[in-house]
Amino acid sequence: MRPGLNAIMGPEDGSRSWLLDVLAARKDPRGLSGDILINGNPRPANFKCTSGYVPRNDMVMHTVTVRDNVEFSAALRLPVSVTGDERRRRIDEVLELLHLENVANVKPRSKELRKRTSIAMEVITEHPILFLDDPTTGLDLITMTDIISVLRRMSMRGRTIIFSINQAQYSIFRFFDSLTLVASGKVMYHGPAQEALEYFTSAGYIYDSHNNPADFFLDIINGGFCAILDTEEEGHDADKYEELSERRHQVTDELATMYAQSSLHREIRAELDPLLGEQRARRSSALEEVTCVTPFWHQLRWNISHLFKNCLGFPEVTVIQAMIIAVLSVIVGTIFHVLKSDCNEVQIRANLLFFLTVFQTITSVTAGELFDIDRDRFLHEHTSGYYRMPPYFLGKLLAELVPRRLLPSIIFTVIVFSIAVYLRSITILHELLAEHLMDAVRQHSSLWIYSFAAQ
Structure with missing residues (x-):
């Protein structure tokens, strides 16, 4: 996942959030296999402290103002060598970036304001990697588009933005640089977002030009949910549910196998295998630790x-x-x-x-x-x-x-x-x-x- 907007999409089975938390080192690594590299090197032990993470449930103190929350994050996560004037300048820039300058002295009571404040508290640190777990959940379309556009501007400055998302309108989807489709703990697709439509249509899936590409991908992963509902037979709801469940598992296995045999997967493996071979020979056994930049x-x-x-x-x-x-x-x-x-x-x-x-x-x-x-x-x-x-x-x-x-x-x-x-x-x-x-x-x-x- 390179600098840019890297979206993780999937059904409501928890796979996308699990993958995001594993990448962000927010899950217990015991029982997991695989390797996570940062610029070709093993993930450092204090990776959680050197990357930003915005959880789904906003951890914002709603009894203090927006500026107080952002200032608290800046005071504790920026080095003490940063002067007070420089810290205040950064806070003002972040508030302006997220359109919070007019509500800086307001307590974040609403869902929208809490989400923006939570993002601002992570953006203030200027970490090169930022993780967001469903940043658009529970927000209206205008707010969703605004937040994604802000993330887009941040990614254009060279930052790697990785986020999970349930549904994306086309006005949002067109900003994605990379797309990862997961379901039942398996990867269905990983590659450029704008090439995903061609990938599935070339595999035989019929795309309706009036359909949203993101909805089209989710419909495929869910086993053709819309196609089953469009049948004219009535009185067979139980049979349709069983058919949907069986079809979903079958399609998940087929898509995972298809991706593992695709040229996209081979290109990624060709790039990663040399790096993985070098790192496995000198893998570090350092345990995760919490490091702070302030006394x-x-x-x-x-x-x-x-x-x-x-x-x-x-x-x-x-x-x-x-x-x-x-x-x-x-x-x-x-x-x-x-x-x-x-x-x-x-x-x-x-x-x-x-x-x-x-x-x-x-x-x-x-x-x-x-x-x-x-x-x-x-x-x-x-x-x-x-x-x-x-x-x-x-x-x-x-x-x-x-x-x-x-x-x-x-x-x-x-x-x-x-x-x-x-x-x-x-x-x-x-x-x-x-x-x-x-x-x-x-x-x-x-x-x-x-x-x-x-x-």
Whole structure:
């Protein structure tokens, strides 16, 4: 797959995404056979950190703005030698390239905006290879065409763009440089996209001039789905489904065999076999590793800043949580306050202390939810070389765990203590002062009566 737009198409059986993830080193290589070369050399161990990858489910933090997301990626994935002015210049260029300059300060809530932001976060690094898993899924035709045209302009600068796609309109298909058709884990075609139509028509498949070439290829791979549906017989839906399934497997095997015997395959093998022979003789056994271009404290600072902005992105939740904590703490503190200071209330006080302990424990247990919510985003960013695990964990602890879990517990404890202990102490002090005052009055009255009697 050379510099340009390299499309991977196929039915909804997961083959195209699997192939893309294998090429991008995003799948466990155990159980796989074959070789992947980068410019004729073995794929480096940190390939995931030196190439861009846009997943199907956009890993964008929607509680911060588009610019904040792109700036976070640039700050952690560009070397520290890049100055702040240069980094901001790159961010502005990428935002303009993806038509995001007018919505740079908007939070990416919509599908379209999240997809563009996700692509911008990978484009900012200027890696020579960019992988995209179904970048047009769930988007309208205008947005799809716009994104493909942006990728086209990037590929014309010498970058290798590899992406999987389910369906492509002709306005999109005509931009493809290379086309790979896969189904059931087998390759049906791999070569120039504009030669694929001639390849299948020369094999005997009839092409309707009004049909979209991409739909024509998918129809062939699916075993002639349209031809079966066009039959005039009715009441045989089960038979049609079985016929389609059998035909699909048969056609898949036939197309895979046909491609393996084609001149396209022979030309590719003639080019790759010498390279593979050289590399197998000196294959490296290096394990995959994550490398970062920024130091620990730089990663920690940006993680704290980014995650704290995420924490501030839920003002309604914060207000509701504060109100619940305040009301509950006042109730518990009042219960303590009305208790008497005698031995009969010891058991009740022990029960209340047990309730406080259970409440704080339950509140602490839910802290794991903060990590589970961002699990997919963390895995994507960590494997892409944004940061190592310790800076993320400490940033999560300081920026989200403290304000969301520790501070409410402190507020709860302070309010309960103030009502139950401080106010209770004042009440007891008042009672003691009143008692001493009465003793003094009685003592003074007794002395006065005794003195009067003596006279």
